[in-house]
Amino acid sequence: MFLFAGEGFEVDKADAAKILTPDAAPVLRAAEAALAEVEPWSAEAIQAALSAALVEASGLGLKPRVAFAPVRVAVTGRRVSPPLYESIELLGRERTLARLAEAVKASG
Numbered sequence: 201m202f203l204f205a206g207e208g209f210e211v212d213k214a215d216a217a218k219i220l221t222p223d224a225a226p227v228l229r230a231a232e233a234a235l236a237e238v239e240p241w242s243a244e245a246i247q248a249a250l251s252a253a254l255v256e257a258s259g260l261g262l263k264p265r266v267a268f269a270p271v272r273v274a275v276t277g278r279r280v281s282p283p284l285y286e287s288i289e290l291l292g293r294e295r296t297l298a299r300l301a302e303a304v305k306a307s308g
Contacts, residue, residue, distance in 0.1 A: 209299065211277045211306070219279060220307045224270035228307060230260055231271045232300040241293050243285040250285075274303030 211220070220228075234253035238245050254260050254267035272284050275296055281287060288296050 209277065211273060211303070212279075215273050215277070215279045216306065219269050219273045220303055222307055225304055225307045227254060227260065227262065227267060227270045228274055228300050228304045230254055231274075232297055232304070235288070235293070235296060235300070238293070241289060243283075243289045246288050247285040270303065270307070271300070274300050 230253045231250055234249040235246065238249045250268070250271065254262050254271075255264055260267065268284060269279060272281055273279055275284070275291060276282075276287055291299075
């Protein structure tokens, strides 16, 4: 499971090919920047930060499905996963940001 995968974490290749395209890079960078500032590290604060950065007028203005799919794949490794915000909270700041950074590199 993605929460317990340390160095062995892998993103599903089919999901990555479909979701982590070059168009996803700005979304992933915005998510990474927003999450770097989240305090306290809670599901509610994470949801608010990601919504502001990716969906609301002050952010990229994307539809939630478009905005959160790259984040979900980057963090959990799959398009279908347990609840995203709670998963990010449990995964922790350091591992979440590292996975987002890796996904930015992979998305080209």
